[in-house]
Every structure is written in C-alpha cells, then in structure tokens.
Amino acid sequence: MFDDGVEFMDTSDTPCSWFYKAECGVWQRVEDEPFSFMSSAQLETYYIRNPYGVINMTTAAGHFQINLAASIQVNLNTGQTRQIKRTFLTENGFRCKCVDLSPPPPAHWENLDPKQPYQVLILTKLQNKTLTSLNQAFPLRRHTSEYQAIECFVRNIGLLDEPIDSIFRIQNKDLWELFCRKKIQLMRIKGQSAIEEQNLFHGTRAENLHSISTFNFNCRLSDSKRGLHLYGKGTYFAKYASYAFNYSKKTNWGTKIIVLARVIVGNYTQGHEDYCTPNDDQDECIYDSCVDDPIFPKTFAIFDSNQIYPEYVLQYRCTYNFQ
Numbered sequence: 119m120f121d122d123g124v125e126f127m128d129t130s131d132t133p134c135s136w137f138y139k140a141e142c143g144v145w146q147r148v149e150d151e152p153f154s155f156m157s158s159a160q161l162e163t164y165y166i167r168n169p170y171g172v173i174n175m176t177t178a179a180g181h182f183q184i185n186l187a188a189s190i191q192v193n194l195n196t197g198q199t200r201q202i203k204r205t206f207l208t209e210n211g212f213r214c215k216c217v218d219l220s221p222p223p224p225a226h227w228e229n230l231d232p233k234q235p236y237q238v239l240i241l242t243k244l245q246n247k248t249l250t251s252l253n254q255a256f257p258l259r260r261h262t263s264e265y266q267a268i269e270c271f272v273r274n275i276g277l278l279d280e281p282i283d284s285i286f287r288i289q290n291k292d293l294w295e296l297f298c299r300k301k302i303q304l305m306r307i308k309g310q311s312a313i314e315e316q317n318l319f320h321g322t323r324a325e326n327l328h329s330i331s332t333f334n335f336n337c338r339l340s341d342s343k344r345g346l347h348l349y350g351k352g353t354y355f356a357k358y359a360s361y362a363f364n365y366s367k368k369t370n371w372g373t374k375i376i377v378l379a380r381v382i383v384g385n386y387t388q389g390h391e392d393y394c395t396p397n398d399d400q401d402e403c404i405y406d407s408c409v410d411d412p413i414f415p416k417t418f419a420i421f422d423s424n425q426i427y428p429e430y431v432l433q434y435r436c437t438y439n440f441q
Contacts, residue, residue, distance in 0.1 A: 136161045138191065139201040148202075156184070165204060193312045221298035226264060227289050235290065236331045238431075241265040242284035268378070268430060276319060276359030278434075283373055286431040288331050293427055296334075300424035301382055304406065313384050313406075317429075318355035318418060320377045321366030327431060330377065334423040349389025350396065350408040352419040353426070355381055361416065368436055376432045381418065382425040383407045389419050396421060 136158040137145040149157055156175070164173055165186055173184040181194040184202065192199045223230055231237060241262055268285055272278055304313050322330070329336075335353045347354075356362040359376055366374040384406025387396060396405035396419075406425065409415035420426055 134158065134162050134204050134206055137203050137205065139203075145203065162204070198312050198315070221295050223289070223291055223294055227287075230289060230291065232291065235292075237289040238331070239287040239289065240284055241268075241287065268432075271317065272359050272378070272432065275317075275357075278359035278363055278376075280363065280374070280434040280436070283433045283435050286433070288428050288431065290331060290428075293334050296424045297380065297382075297427040300422070304382065304384060307403070308384075313382060315380055315382050316357070316418075318357060318379055318381045318383075319359045319362035320353070320355050320379060321362040321364065322375055322377060323367045324369045324375050327375065327377075330428050331431075334428065335379075335420075335426050337421050337423045337426075347419070348391050349410055349417060350391070350393035350419040350421065352393075352408070352421040353423070355379060355418045355420065355426075357416045357418075359432070363434070372436055374434045374436055376434070377428050378430040378432055380427040380429050381407075381420060383409075383415075383418055383420075384425075386412060386415060386418065388412050393419075394421070 136148050136156075138148055140146045147158070148161065156173075161184070164171060164184075168186070170187040172186070175182050175184075183192045183194055184190075185192070189202050189204075190199050191202050228239060229237070241264060264287075265285055269282060272282070301313060301315070305311065320335070337353045339351075359378075362376050363374060366376055368374055385404060386407045386409045387405040389396075389408030389410065390398070392398075393408060395403075396408045397403055407421070408419040410417040
C-alpha cells in the first residue's frame with residue numbers, strides 16, 4: 119500500500135439518488151415528479167438487492183416496468199420509455215420544472231432557424247424527384263438511419279408497399295411546443311404521468327402541405343368543406359398508411375402524399391358523425407379522441423390540432439393508376 123499523505127474519502131455510506139430524464143432533456147429527481155412511481159430510497163433498496171433486476175408495479179398513473187440493468191422505465195400501457203440513472207446525491211440536489219420551460223426541439227433536428235415559420239429536411243433515395251410545394255428545403259441527405267427507420271415503420275406497421283420517392287421532416291418549433299404543452303396539460307388534468315401517443319397517417323393533397331407545415335391541421339372545418347365524418351367532426355388519421363393512401367390525391371408529377379404525424383390519442387371512445395368533441399356535449403372531459411372501434415381502432419378523429427404534430431411528409435410513386 120502506498121502512503122503519499124492523501125486521505126481517501128470512504129463513499130460506501132454516501133446516499134444515492136435516482137433520476138429520470140424528463141421530456142425537456144434534463145435529469146430530474148424521481149421525488150420531484152408529481153406522480154412519482156417510486157422514491158430513491160425504494161429504488162436503492164431494490165438495486166442493492168439485485169442491480170440487474172426488473173421491477174413491475176401498478177400505480178394510479180398506470181402499469182410500469184423498471185429495468186435496473188438497462189436503466190429504463192417503461193409504461194406498459196403506452197409503450198413509452200424513459201431513461202433513469204443512479205448517482206451520488208449532490209449537496210443540494212436539483213430539480214427541473216419542465217412545465218415552466220419552453221420544450222426543446224427534438225435532438226435530431228438540424229440547423230433550426232427560429233426566424234422561419236417552418237423548415238424541411240429532405241430524406242430521399244432519388245435526387246430528381248422533390249416536392250416543389252415545400253420550398254424551404256435543407257440540403258439533400260440520403261441513406262440515413264432516420265430514413266430507414268421511417269421506411270421500416272411504413273412497411274411493417276403501415277402496411278404500404280408503394281415505392282417511396284422521398285421523406286420530408288417538418289421542423290416547426292411553434293407547433294412542437296404547442297404539442298408538448300398539450301401533452302403536459304392533459305397529463306396534469308388527468309393526474310397521469312403519461313398519455314398515449316401514436317404515429318398515424320393522413321392522406322392529403324400536395325397543395326395543403328404548406329398550410330399544414332405552417333399552421334398544423336385545421337380540426338374545425340365547416341361541414342361544407344368536410345368529407346365524410348363518420349366518427350366526429352375532426353381531422354382523421356389512420357393506423358395504416360395503406361388506408362391513408364386512398365385519401366391522397368395524385369400530383370401532376372405522378373406521386374401521392376401522406377403525412378406521418380405524432381398524435382396524442384389519449385383515452386378514446388366510439389365516434390359518432392354528430393360529435394364536435396370526443397365527449398359530445400358532456401361537461402366532463404373523459405375522452406381525448408374518437409375511433410371506429412374502441413377495441414381495435416384503425417381510424418382516429420382528433421378535435422384539437424394541438425394534439426397533432428405533423429412530423430414527416432411521405433411522397434410515393436404510384437405504381438397503379440390511382441386517382
């Protein structure tokens with residue numbers, strides 16, 4: 119043993135705290151969450167007992183699983199995950215009030231210009247086919263992991279086999295902040311730590327894309343401008359891209375357009391053509407969206423545009439003579 123006059127601190131009894139990564143990207147103590155799933159002391163007890171263990175629990179906010187080895191918490195109701203970590207407690211600790219902060223843009227957004235109403239990044243395999251109606255485009259990028267992940271989702275979940283010409287990522291900081299704020303508001307109102315969000319498809323015309331990218335979908339169209347509204351007078355999204363494809367009008371250059379959006383579906387109920395909100399005329403807001411089938415929903419009607427973030431535009435070549 120070396121004795122160089124340095125006294126080492128024994129940290130064996132130093133208390134540890136547990137943190138989760140909040141939506142704002144800042145690490146926050148589990149005790150500071152309004153609907154805390156477990157305290158640091160409880161998590162530490164489990165960790166010391168088995169640092170590779172998996173904890174399953176049911177709380178008022180839903181069913182959760184904590185994987186200590188992977189350092190993640192999973193909401194088994196929604197499938198949403200978030201990171202957790204164990205660290206030595208600092209002198210004063212810290213807490214982040216995410217609800218008081220402006221939600222940051224997603225980490226994969228690039229070259230964000232706050233002076234622009236929106237920006238578009240083109241992800242494509244073909245250079246000679248770009249959507250001219252979205253003219254605020256970033257330099258072309260191809261064969262990225264983001265492109266491949268979206269393509270895989272469209273094929274395997276969206277069940278659409280039509281060849282993709284290009285994918286456009288929409289970067290609109292204002293719409294993103296409204297979407298995040300709406301999610302936080304609904305969780306607070308309902309007393310939940312999570313609310314169901316899905317990636318859903320919407321077929322549209324190319325000439326609508328500038329308005330959608332700037333102002334979002336208009337969920338309050340007049341009846342004269344609406345098509346069929348079997349499940350309520352809102353904006354419709356489909357679980358399957360193959361279904362949304364049928365509602366997309368072919369462009370002059372022979373392609374079709376589908377928007378892939380993040381949608382807060384929350385608690386949903388059977389829709390009706392006369393509904394103007396998911397709760398009809400009831401004062402109590404129990405439901406957040408209407409569907410075609412509450413058990414196996416394939417179509418969602420959304421009545422509040424803040425529950426939608428139009429994230430990607432998919433441009434397809436038509437292999438058949440669709441209209």
